Amino acid sequence: MEASDTSGQQGRILLVDDDSxxxxxxxxxxxxxxxxxxxxxxxxxxxxxxxxEQWDLLMTDIELPGMSGLELLDRVHETVPGLPVVVLTGxxxxxxxxxxxxxxxxxxxxxxxxxxxxxxxxxxxxxxxRAGAGLDLTGSPS
Amino acid sequence: xxxxxxxxLDEECPSARTVAGGQERLQQSRRLENLGQLVGGAAxxxxxxxxxxxxxxxxxxxxxTSLAKEDDRLESVLADVEQIRTAAQQAIRVTRQxxxxxxxxxxxxxxxxxxxxxxxxG
Numbered sequence: 064m065e066a067s068d069t070s071g072q073q074g075r076i077l078l079v080d081d082d083s084x085x086x087x088x089x090x091x092x093x094x095x096x097x098x099x100x101x102x103x104x105x106x107x108x109x110x111x112x113x114x115x116e117q118w119d120l121l122m123t124d125i126e127l128p129g130m131s132g133l134e135l136l137d138r139v140h141e142t143v144p145g146l147p148v149v150v151l152t153g154x155x156x157x158x159x160x161x162x163x164x165x166x167x168x169x170x171x172x173x174x175x176x177x178x179x180x181x182x183x184x185x186x187x188x189x190x191x192x193r194a195g196a197g198l199d200l201t202g203s204p205s
Numbered sequence: 206x207x208x209x210x211x212x213x214l215d216e217e218c219p220s221a222r223t224v225a226g227g228q229e230r231l232q233q234s235r236r237l238e239n240l241g242q243l244v245g246g247a248a249x250x251x252x253x254x255x256x257x258x259x260x261x262x263x264x265x266x267x268x269x270t271s272l273a274k275e276d277d278r279l280e281s282v283l284a285d286v287e288q289i290r291t292a293a294q295q296a297i298r299v300t301r302q303x304x305x306x307x308x309x310x311x312x313x314x315x316x317x318x319x320x321x322x323x324x325x326x327g
Contacts, residue, residue, distance in 0.1 A: 088257040091264065153249050175256035178263075 073097040074119035074189040079109040079135065080151065081127050085174070089122075089181065096182040106130035113139050113146070119189045122149040124174075145195065147188040151176065245307030252300040259293035262286055 076098050080086035083104060090100045103109040106127050113121065121139060123132040130138075136148055153174045170184060266286045273279040 082253060084257045085253050088260050092260065095264075153253065175253060178260065 072099075073186065075099045075117065076101070076120045076122060076185060076189075077109055077112060077118045078102045079104075079106060079121070079123040079127065079132065081105060081124065089176075092178045092181055093185060095178075096185065098185060106132065106135040110135060110138055114142055118143075118146060119192060120147050120149065120185055122151060122172075122185075125150060125152045145192065147192040149184060149188065241307040244303055248300045248303035248307060252297060252304065255293050255297045255300060259290060259297065262290040262293060266290060 073096060076093055078086055078090055078093070078100055080089065080102070081104050086102045086104070090102045093100045101112070103112065106123070107130055109121070109123070110130070112118075123135055125132040127135070132150060132152075136150065139146060139148065147170075149170050149172055151172050151174050170188060172180065172184060266283060269279055269283040269286060273283050
């Protein structure tokens with residue numbers, strides 16, 4: 064686990080990417096936008112944190128060691144159905160889209176993603192998630 | 206002796222040479238496909254790393270631009286960082302060409318807006 068910046072006011076984001084360099088960079092970008100970001104390298108640890116902490120957004124890569132990002136998506140939505148999710152992929156194929164649709168993925172972002180697109184998407188989905196769940200319900204674990 | 210057998214085979218089965226040629230072309234096609242996948246995988250990883258390098262150089266340049274206004278010595282540091290950004294962008298363009306090559310070798314692909322595909326399917 065990498066350290067998270069607790070000063071973020073825009074929302075809490077859990078980022079899952081087994082590429083530590085890319086994950087660290089994306090975390091840095093999100094922090095510049097005022098988000099509180101935690102970066103995990105594997106889906107199992109991320110799932111545990113989803114079940115025990117409150118998050119406004121989950122961002123996950125698809126190709127992860129052990130449990131894939133799409134499997135994580137399914138299991139997260141069993142626990143926190145309303146949690147917005149962004150699926151990051153370097154291979155945006157129709158198959159992936161169909162699988163993620165089945166798992167109710169909120170949005171896809173193709174890697175590499177520009178800082179502007181990343182911040183805009185995070186802001187949009189967190190605001191939509193809050194509006195949909197009510198002001199005080201932001202991806203609370205059940 | 207063997208030449209006689211080959212001639213006899215050709216006379217009995219005229220398509221034998223055609224079949225052998227087809228198998229050779231199939232093997233060549235598979236080799237190219239494997240090469241495309243190898244290149245694509247490496248290019249994908251390089252592309253991600255280069256974007257990380259370029260992204261951090263952007264952060265550094267942004268801060269240096271601000272600091273250089275108060276300290277002239279940082280102008281040369283900023284110029285060096287700009288060179289890193291330029292080189293990284295050139296390298297990203299090269300890896301994208303490699304990705305395009307690997308995609309054309311492995312599949313007949315087209316650019317899709319995946320979010321649009323998902324919404325349409327829903």
